[in-house]
Amino acid sequence: MSALLSVRDLHVSYGAIKAVRGISFDINEGEIVTLIGANGAGKSTTLNTVAGLIRPESGTVEFDGSSVVGVPAHKVVARGMALCPEGRRVFTQMSVAENLEMGGYTRSDAENKETLEKVYAHFPRLKERRGQVAGTLSGGEQQMLAMGRALMSKPRLLMLDEPSMGLAPILVQEIFDIVKQLNDAGTTILLVEQNANMALSIADRAYVLEIGTIKKSGTGAELLVDDDVRKAYLGG
Amino acid sequence: MDGVALIVSQVLNGLQLGSIYALVALGYTMVYGIILLLNFAHGDIIMAGAYILWIVLAQLGLNPVVAMLLAVAGCTLLGVVIDKVAYAPLRNAPRLSVLITAIGVSYFLENGAQLIFGADAKVVPSFAPVSSIQVGGLSLSFVALITVLVTALSTVVLTFLVQKTKLGKAMRAVSEDMGAARLMGVNVNNTITFTFAVGSALAGIGAVLYVMAYPQATPTMGMMLGTKAFVAAVLGGIGSIPGAVVGAMLVGFSEVFVSAIGLSVWRDAVVFLLLIIVLIVRPTGIFGRTMSEKV
Known part of the structure; x- marks a missing residue:
């Protein structure tokens, strides 16, 4: 099965600062995939690059089988x-x-x-x-x-960047319930979150980002019980 | 009766002058609203419009309607060309670079006009169909009336464009958050160019109405006009469309009032004094809102 979104060896820099250092990941139609990681790990940069707001230094981004690298953001929307x-x-x-x-x-x-x-x-x-x-x-x-x-x-792929940021816990729950509903209704979702607990609990698969590289990947359930992940991101 | 006639004609004068400032101020305020640029070359677009009128009417001897249409079209085109050539390459440059470029464009246009047409004033043949019309025993200036009417109509059309049309909404979205607008599928560059086109078209209309009242063209005529319109836009709250119109009327009426009481040498000073007062008392202008720096 070919992925809906396929990112290969993506490098992104802001001037001299390397924000993303060679990450690769796939998202299949119908999935919720989450990128978790600390501040500055390169999560938002990755999303912004996929959306066409930032041009990558190198690497490929393919959506539905065709490259979107160099496609300006305002044209990416129309592609889905x-x-x-x-x-x-x-x-x-x-x-x-x-x-x-x-x-x-x-x-x-x-x-x-x-x-x-x-x-x-x-x-x-x-x-x-x-x-x-x-x-x-x-x-x-x-x-x-x-x-x-x-x-x-x-959109066929909805990318959400920190949807829970700054919200009261009860609202966070509400937002995540809606994300799940949207996914059930057929929208593929790429979720970037600092609230790793919530994100992993609804995600089919997850990638852990650390200073611009992917440190770990697995299903949401696997990572929820992973020792390293628990220590670093789940406060225990 | 004489007193009434005097008051009516002075009010009309104020409205007329305010209207011309308003048409120019709208362009200033729209461009500022969308890319935070004080487009100092904006006043010079009026000058270009005046020369187009002179060429078409005095040199080619064509119909006034053709001349007016060509003037507005020429100004619109000039605004778009200025944006594409001078400002568009600087979209991601610091604001100061663009501001300095705007001053450069202004000098370029003024000196270019002087090089081509010479420094002396070119007299534009009168093209108003009649000079005055009688309303209830009062003789009112036709040019003043048409100026006020056309400005009112232009403001209504502009408001509709900005508030109700898809392009207008895109303009507002870009002015608030370019990145977010891009994510919606808005072509930001084209939207900015469109804003320049609209602002310059209004300046073109202003040029036609201005030359109807003061029928000549000089290379530097846009300077004071542009500066006054800029004051008007700041008075009203730069970035605000109703603000530009209200600010322009304030400037226009102040000037006419100062002249009417016999202090016409002070008219420019009073306008700038007004600006200083507003900047001290209410720095964001009458309709301005405090803007947070964009990140």
Whole structure:
């Protein structure tokens, strides 16, 4: 079976700083795959590179069998990959509905109308607040908006960068439940998280990143009980 | 009756001057809103528009409607070319580099015009169909009325464009967060160029209306006009569309008022004094919001 996303020997630098040093991983259709690791391990850099925001120094990124290296970010979306960025980055001065509309920028109005109903079904709170300016939403609601916005492009692969960041534990649970639901509904998910416990508990497979390289990989369940992982990332 | 006529005509003068400043200020504020650039070459686009009018009307002797359309089209094209040639290669450069480039473009346009057309003023033949119209016993300047009307209409169309259309929403998204807009599938570069096109088209309309009232073209005519419009944009809160219009009206009315009470030599000083006061009391301008630095 060929992977939906296939990353091979990826190197990314910011000037003289090497952020990612030769990582390779695969994501198969229908999976939840998570990249865990400490701050600065290269998780977000990897996502941003896959999404086309950063050009890699070397290595290949293939999505659905064709290379996306050098494809600008605004064209990557139309190919079926959406990144819900770290820190949510909703358009705070635009309404909830307008934010969602931006998410469907590459799609036709008719398609967006249909997708919007699905997004509202996943996030009923967004429907209630559709006229509200996004900057006035709570952190959890903004995270839902950022995820809903990414879903508006009908991605086959949804990349989530630290969706639980800065949220109260009860909201973290809610967000992860929604991630699971989205996956059950057929969206493949690449999840980057510092909350390793949560991430591993919903992931089919996981990769552990350390200073730009992959240290370990396995199923979510395996890594949850792995001694090294427990010590380094799960606080025990 | 004379008193009323005087007041009405002065109010109209204020509105007329404010309208022209508004059309220029809108371009300033839109470009600032999207890439945080004070486009100092913006005023010189008016100058280019004035020369286009002169060429088409005085040299080629074509129809005024053709001249007006060519002036607006020429200004739009010039704005796009300036962005593509001078600013687009600097999209990831520090803001100061782009600012210095803008000053350079301004000098280039002014000196280029002087090289081509000479330093003396070129007189543009009058192209307003009538000079005044009678309303209820009052004689009102046709040019002033049309200026106010066209500006009001342009502002409405611009507001609709920015608030309701797909491109307008993309502009707002880019202005708030370029990276996030890119992730939505927005071509940021093209959106910025489009913003320059819209701003320059408004400057082109401003040029037509300005030359209708003051029928000549000089290489440096855009300088003071641009500076006043810049003051207007800052007064209103740079980045804000309603702010640009309100700021421009404030500047226009101040100038007309100062002239009307016989202190016309002070009119420029009063405008800058107004700017200083606003910057002290409310540095973000009337409609401005405090902006956090982008990371």
